[in-house]
Amino acid sequence: MQFSEYWLRSFVDPQLDSESLGHLLTMAGLEVEEAAPAAPKFSGVVVARIVEAEKHPNADKLKVCKVDVGAGELLQIVCGAPNAAVGLTVPCATVGALLPGNFSIEAAKLRGVESSGMLCSGRELGFSDDHSGLLVLPVDAKVGADLRDYLGLDDTLYTIKLTPNRADCLSLAGVAREVAAITGNPLSLPAVEPVTPVSDVRRGVLLEAPDACPRYCGRVLRGVNAKAATPEWMKQRLARSGVRSISALVDVTNYVMLELGQPLHVFDDAKLSGPIHVRYPHAGEELLLLNGQTIMPDADVLVIADDSKPLALAGIMGGEESGVTLDSTEIFLESAFFAPVAIAGRARRYGFGSDASHRFERGVDFELPRLAMERATRLILDICGGEAGPVEEALDEAHLPTRPAVVLRPARVRRLLGVQLSDAQMKALLERVHLGVQEQGDCLLVSPPSFRFDISIEEDLVEELARLHGYDNIPAVPPQGSLMMLEQSESKRSTWDVCHLLAARGYQEVVNFSFVDEAWERDFCANPDPIRLANPIASQMGVMRTSLIPGLALVLATNRKRQQARVRVFEIGRCFERKADGEPVQGFHQPVRVAALAAGGALPEQWGAADRGVDFYDIKGDLEALFAPGVLTFERLSDPALHPGRAASVLFNGRHVGVIGEVHPIWVQTYELGSAPIVFEIELDALLAAQLPVSTEISRMPAVARDLALVVSQEVSAARVLEALREVAAPIVREIALFDVYHGKGIDPDKKSLAFRMLMQDTQRTLEDAEVEAAIAALVQHAEGTLGARLRGSGE
Incomplete structure (x- = not known):
């Protein structure tokens, strides 16, 4: 909201300069975004009157004017403005004047004629865009007066x-109330006296939707002159509030809205038929x-509406067919209260907004319509003449807002603010902003006025006292309290630790929106029925994500478009799925997951290693490192986001905790990802639950290594064999690792050879050959019994 400091000071005039007044407004909760001068700096410009104006002897478009600037003698000024004429009162920049743009006025000769000054347009003075002619001032302007003062x-x-919540300050009266309350200066709002009707013409009002409009005032004014000029003082105040002057009748309604905060509307009464109906639309009405x-x-x-047609969108905008024109002589003035819930969002639905809807959807004083009606009536009669009829008011008190009293506990205020305000001080501060205060035992019973929609609970009053006392006056007291050192587990990870682990392996963290494009859910997640947002911020952000992978794919696509070949990113975030017993929101499961994506080279470009693209096993190694010393197992998986033959389910302690694989070729092409990236996505809870490494004694005894080659069916995975061997490994078996997979000569086509290295060691003694052989035999026997394996080279 924009307004003039001069206008504000006509209501309340604190002994503060402009900068201090702006700071006071900001600290009162009315944040000043900008404080700009009404006009640029200039000097030496006075009010002047053209006494003579003759054609220039040497130029067709110039005039030689004799100008009275109140100095006792006339100045001769050559002027090219087309509207320069005898008797015109205009601004005159005298010799030595400095205009905007550091333009200095000096005596000069124009086409051979002496010129001592310059007659100015509004544009040349920097406060108007009009350059069609001289700025015409009122005839009664005092000649010789400084233009800036005038x-x-x-x-x-x-x-x-x-x-x-502060719709009450969408008016000069509201802002002035705040300034008066904080500074203690007297408040002087315009006196509004009821206009005595001199006509008995009236138009009835029918409230057919009292829940949306419980109060409606209307008045007929006859014999008005719509062509009357708007007074300069009103045009100036409107202009400095960012409102364009249109016509006297419209200007009055805008002026009262800015002054008091009550939107008004004027209908051409001759275009109306029957009583006014405040209702919801009929089917098919336009x-x-x-x-x-x-x-x-x-x-x-x-x-x-009237009896035949709709006239306006209530509280938003009037209709063209019922609007006043310069030929209107009989008008119907509307002033009403519309419930905020009946106006909120309606204007945006049709792609526009208005000053009226901006105020009504936030809340306008429901006791103000009649007062504003009288104020506007008086201004119209003073400017446009005419006769006023009686005010027709329709009222449904049952649907008017209520202002129940709020209980305030002074002791709680003192505890929350840390300021020892007495009960009397609190009462005085609250009464400054027109709150009714009564003592009730140890409490205060506070009754908000009709214009304060924002006060309904005790906390609102505590905030009000803090604001009125002054945030600058509240001491900054460091908090004090006893802190207890909480035990921190050394055996479990935190989310912060996970971020550090991934960053240490070359990944960069990203944060994506939780609401995504519906196409992503359909493509990457095969989700035909995602969770849709009721009011998305953009059409491509209309559903909640069920996976982090699509967001990482978009990050990769964006980097590809910026010629970034190597990308390694991760995200920790919440996903959203439908689930009957979901928490914390019933019907929705919201797991937190960790996802990572790698694309491009396995290593940054360098001289010490050959270029190689990142592959499945690089990312598998990163994932296993996150869970170390825990052991992961992997099983073949079919996932809509991943390559059918290059994807696996991630299992930890036998439970599915996520997926890993290469992005499906279709989505690589569709989303322009370049080479296929590798991704994984796992449940954060599973990763946090993984045990951290613990220290153990380093054995001084020699280790024994044995290699074991087992022939198994092609369908048996190496992970399954490893799991089987670890199940029965003797305590002396410290490590089992796969080091070779062989297909070919000497092996049946439907089988493969898996070679494992066994590392055996004891911390107290050297192992004997017999117990080493017994441990190996137990492993072979178990593999043969459970997996149908055979020792390679042992024959059929």
Whole structure:
């Protein structure tokens, strides 16, 4: 909201300069985003009157003017403005004046004629875009007066940013109330006296939707002159509030809205038939709005109508066909209260907004419509003339908002703020902002006024006291308290540790949105029914993700477009799935997962190693390192996001905890990922539960290594054989590792040879050959019995 400092000071005038006043507003919760001068700096410009104007002897488009600047003698000034004429009152920059852009005025000869100054347009003075002619001032302007003083150009234009709960400050009166309350200066709002009706013409009002509009005031004014000029003081205040002057009738409604905060609307009464109906639209009704847009209002959009047609979108915008024109002589003035829930979001639904909807959807004082009606009526009569009829008011008190009293505990205020305010001080501060306060034992009973929609609980009053007392006046006291050192497990990881582990292996962390494109869910997750957002921020962010992999794929695609060949990224985030017993939201499961993606070279380009693309086993090694010393097993898997033959399920302690594999070729091509990246996605809880390595005694005894080659069926995986061997390994077997897989001569085509190296050692003694052979025999016997394996070279 933008407004003029001069206008504000006409209501309350604290002894503060412009900068201090802006700081005070900000600290009061009315954040000043900008404080700009009403006009750029210039000097030496005065009010002047053209006494003579003759054609230049040597130029067709120039005039030689004699100008009175109040100095006792006339100045001769050559002027090229087409509207320069005798009797015109205009700005004059005298010799020595300095105009915007550091332009200095000096005496000069123009086409052989002396010129001592310059007559100015608004554009040349920097506060108007009009360059069609001289800036015409009122006839009664005092000749010789400094133009800056006469036009109030040393004004400051404040732009404040209000939170949605402070709709009461969307007006000069509201801002002035706050300034008066904080500074203690007297508040002087415009006196509004009821206008005595001199006509008995009225138009009835029917409230057919009292829940959306419980109060509606209307008044007929006859004999108005819509062509009357808007007073300069009103045009100036509107302009400095960012509102363009349109016509006297419209300007009055905008002025009262800015002054008091009550949006108003003017209908051409001659275009109305029957009483005013405040209702919801009938099926098939259309309305041409003032912005030229034709709409068919939805069933929940309130309209103002007469007996034959809708006239306006209630609280949003008027209709073109019922609007006033310069030929209107009989008008119907509307002032109403519309419930915020009936207005909120309706204007955005049709792709526009308005000052009225901005205020009504946040909450307008429900006691204000009649006062604003009287204020606007008086201004219209003073400017446009005419006769006012009686105010027709329709009221449904049962649907008006209530302002129940709120109990405030002073002791709690003192404890929360850390400021020892007395009960009397609290009462005085609250009464400054027009809150009714009564003592009730150890508590205060506070009644909010009708314009404060934001006060409903005790915490609101605590915040109000902090604001009124002044945030700068609240001492910054360091918190004190006894801290207990909490035990931290040395056997489990934290999420922070996981991030460090992945970063140490060359991955960079990314953070993606949890809401994604529906196409990702369909392609990568084969999810035809994702969890949809009721109000997405963008069309491509309409559903909740069930996997982190699509987001990482998008990161890769973005890097590919920026010529980044090697990408290694990871993300820790929440996914969202439908589940009847889900927590914390019923019906939705929200697991936290860890996902990583690697693409490009296995190593950064260097002289010490040949170029090699990253492959499945590089990422498998990274994943196993995360769980070390825990042991993972892998099983073949079919996943919509992954290559059919290059994907595996990740199992930890026999439980499925995630997937690993190469991205499916279709999605590599569809999403322009270049070479196929390798990804994994696992449950964070499983990783955090993995035990950390523990220290053990290093044996000083010699180790014994034995190689064991087993022939198994092609369908038996190496992981299954490893698992079987580890199940029966003797305590002296410290390590079993696969080091060779062989297919070919000497091995049946439907079988393969797996060679394992056994490392055996004891911490207290040297192993004997007999116990080594017994341990190997037990392993071979178990493999033969459970897997159908045979020792290679032993024959059939």
